[in-house]
Amino acid sequence: MDEWIDYYDSTHTIYASKLHRDEHFKLIARDIIGYISSPDAVVLDYACGEALSAADVADACGKLYLAEPAPGVRGRLIARFAPNIKIRVRSLDDVRKMAENSLDLVVMNSVAQYMTPKELDAAFTAIRRVLKPSGWLVLGDILRPEVGMARDVLALLKFAATHGFLKDAFYGLASTALSDYRQLRTRVGLQRYSEDEMIEKLAATGFTATLAPRNIGHNPWRMTFVARHAL
Numbered sequence: 001m002d003e004w005i006d007y008y009d010s011t012h013t014i015y016a017s018k019l020h021r022d023e024h025f026k027l028i029a030r031d032i033i034g035y036i037s038s039p040d041a042v043v044l045d046y047a048c049g050e051a052l053s054a055a056d057v058a059d060a061c062g063k064l065y066l067a068e069p070a071p072g073v074r075g076r077l078i079a080r081f082a083p084n085i086k087i088r089v090r091s092l093d094d095v096r097k098m099a100e101n102s103l104d105l106v107v108m109n110s111v112a113q114y115m116t117p118k119e120l121d122a123a124f125t126a127i128r129r130v131l132k133p134s135g136w137l138v139l140g141d142i143l144r145p146e147v148g149m150a151r152d153v154l155a156l157l158k159f160a161a162t163h164g165f166l167k168d169a170f171y172g173l174a175s176t177a178l179s180d181y182r183q184l185r186t187r188v189g190l191q192r193y194s195e196d197e198m199i200e201k202l203a204a205t206g207f208t209a210t211l212a213p214r215n216i217g218h219n220p221w222r223m224t225f226v227a228r229h230a231l
Contacts, residue, residue: 001069001114001115001116001119003184003188004114004184004188005069005070006070007184008049008070008073009070009071009072009073015172016156016160016165016168016169016171016172016173017165017168017172019163019164019165019168020160020163020165020168020169020172021050021052022052023159023163023165024217024218025050025051025052025053026052026053026056027217027218028053028109028216028217029053029054029056029057030056031140031216031217032045032057032107032109032138032216033056033057033060035105035107035136035138035226036057036060036061036105037104037105037136038061038062038104039060039061039062040061040062041061041062041104041105042061042062042063042065042102042103042104042105043057043061043063043064043065043103043104043105043106043107044064044065044067044095044103044105044106044107044127044130045057045064045065045066045067045107045109046067046092046095046106046107046108046111046123046127047067047068047069047092047108047111048066048067048068048077049068049073049110050073050076050077051066051068051077052080054066054077054081054087055081055084055087058084058086058087059086061086061104061105062086063086063087063088064086064087064088065087065088065089065090065095065098065103066081066087066088066089066090067089067090067091067092067094067095068089068090068091068092069091069092074089074091077089092123095126095127095130096126096129098130099130100129100130101130101131101132101133102130102132103130103131103132103135104132104134104135104136105135105136105137105138106127106130106131106135106136106137106138107137107138107140107216108123108127108137108138108139108140109138109139109140109141109216109217109224110140110141110216110217111123111141112139112141112142112191112193113141113142113143113190113191113192114190114191115191116191117191117201120191120201121201121204121205124137124201124202124205124206124207125205125206128205128206128207128229131228131229133229134228135228135229136226136227136228137202137207137209137226137227137228138212138216138224138225138226138227139198139202139209139224139225139226139227140215140216140217140222140224140225141215141216141217141219141222141223141224142192142193142198142222142223142224142225143190143191143192143193143222144192144193144194144195144221144222144223145192145193145194147221147222151219151221152219152221153173155218155219155220155221156169156173156218156219157169157170158218159218195211195223198223198225199211199225202225202227203230206229206230207227207228207229207230208227208228208229208230208231209225209226209227210225210226210227211223211224211225212224212225212226
């Protein structure tokens, strides 16, 4: 995961435009809010990225922890949300030190593809420790083995057409084809899991999981799982 952390900590071009970036984070925040069960809930966004719409999520819960591995991104999060008393920024190491059974909801969205299977198992173990027995883990944007990049492109173009940045999306796709992201994706690769594989992987670390009706975010060909402590 280290190479991907370095990439997202750099000045990257993963978003086609500012509008693309803003709409992306608005949609993610809206979908996360849909999983918040109570205005008093304590929520963790694991490897949250820039989390530009985190204030919306914080408005819907009691406390929001933003855990981010990239130090540069983490610094921006601290500066951006310092005035918001409901938001606290943490490193992934800090998550492992949080109080046991202290969280109502943990969201890990569009992260698993960048982690090795062993790293993902370690993350699940750490999350299970801090999650309340009644709490939920929402694991979003899981790539299917049988779905290739063409579907990712189509999902982006549909999202762009809906939100008014289609021209920027075409330009962004051309730029991405020549970018460090494409080179890193080709060299390092992304982890993919079938529905059964992910359910079994979660079960091995003490979770009972089901496939959600729809994925978090704009890509309907990826999967979201909802998990809780196994009985």
